Amino acid sequence: MVMVQSLATDVLESVKMVPFVIKLLPVLTVLATIHLPPKSVLLRSFNINVTGTFFKMQLDRTFIKSMFVAACISTTYSFKEFNYRKTGSGAPAVLDDPQHLQVQEVFGPTTCAILCSRLSCKEFQYSDTSHLCITRHSDAVSGNSVNPGSGFFDTFIDNKEDPKTCSEIKKENPAAHSGEYTIVPSAPQFRGMSVKVFCLMNDTHQLEYVTLPNENVGSYPKRSNGGCGHEVLYLPAAAVGKDGVTVYQKIRIIPSTMTVVRDDTTFTTGTKAEPHPFGRAEDCYSYKGNCKRIGTFHIDTQGTGMKFARGLRWTGDGYASKVDSVTRTHDGAVIDLVCGGWCAGCVPMEDMVLYPNSQDIQS
Structure with a gap:
């Protein structure tokens, strides 16, 4: 019963996630065609009675089993699609800079990857035992403490490279002009957090400055x-x-260390x-x-x-x-x-x- 409730909850969550649903439906079709007897009914009843915000879902065992297998297949496929790479495992979870972390219970690592891809998130941790997903965000999203409990967590990062310097922005877009941009400095104390900088763009060099709102x-x-x-x-x-x-209206910084160039x-x-x-x-x-x-x-x-x-x-x-x-x-x-x-x-x-x-x- 707990498994059914957990699965039903995740189905509702997945309906909101278009990429996941698009991937899931073809797999279900194949399963229904190949793996099930011709006269069997994959879904005996799938009645949705809408009363306000309440949904009543009746699922038979065949559907639950098929959905579970499909989710497993979709998990493998989705990781390729979302381009996440596993970087390590360990216990407990890494909780540095907790104000940038968000903890949620999910169905599996695919759901965790989807959540991460839809938000300002470049890294997530997932535990197979607790089904907890810890997403790390560029911006502060919570208070100063999170408590995911104990457990073994796998860490995944987005393979997509964000610009680390103004030079990388200029290289990607030669028409980029001087102005405010967001970079992810490689300085270790920032751990993938984004920083707003002013890029001074010239043909020969591009320099990073932090704008100072106060005097x-x-x-x-x-x-x-x-x-x-x-x-x-x-x-x-x-x-x-x-x-x-x-x-000073702006101070120049070196993104690799976030050191101020004091004489600029x-x-x-x-x-x-x-x-x-x-x-x-x-x-x-x-x-x-x-x-x-x-x-x-x-x-x-x-x-x-x-x-x-x-x-x-x-x-x-x-x-x-x-x-x-x-x-x-x-x-x-x-x-x-x-x-x-x-x-x-x-x-x-x-x-x-x-x-x-x-x-x-x-x-």
Whole structure:
């Protein structure tokens, strides 16, 4: 009885899936013609009484058996059609980045493959024992936890290659112009997740940039207090013309690592003659170690779906340089730096690498 109910449920689900039904009907026809006695009736009664959203289905044992065999044949055929490749097996399921996972109970791996192919999904896991299907999506689709229980899961990935760089997009479509596109960076921390980037398309090269919805700005104040005794509203001779602000609209990234190219100032505006490298705060305020520093840089990656590592650190760079403060808010998506020295500042101690931010959605 449990088997009948499970099969009936999957039949209803399959009716909604046109590719599956198209494949299933010819197989059923062949089975009815070849495998069954001439006078037998494959389907004694298939009555559908519609009352609101309720369906009553009466299936005989012959139909159930035929449907089961047909589903098995369809499973093998569908995997070729949907072009999924098995990459491994194991227990328990792989649950990294759970906000990108969705767990459903299905009839078999074909149904799981169909669900994956209809959604923003490039990878799924299926368990023969529990009939659970875990689809991994490019976008966040759930909360921060899923519980598929224990069991042995096979992992399948879509053989179709998504563009990993803007160069691949240009190669596929030579007429592609500069603009916003979606890529799947090969950086390991993204595990097949899609990222929206701005592709700067030229005939000779194509570069990737992340558009920053919020203000990212560095400020080099026109103030100084060399001996930390009296502040003046001008700079020492060595710093004249270095003051001003730099506002970043986009930052360039390397898709293979998602590292920011800090000295690319293509998409910046501001009043500073020599723009700040991204993530550098600087001033020419004081040479005294006990005096405050007033150079600032404000980083805000909210709306990009990404953030920098929580462990990213800054260090002084230049004469009498000092890191006054590094303040993180919004789960690390916003970082405020206060640094400076005597015409000096602070820089990141490591590469500025972007990671998925499960608390944020791309704008």
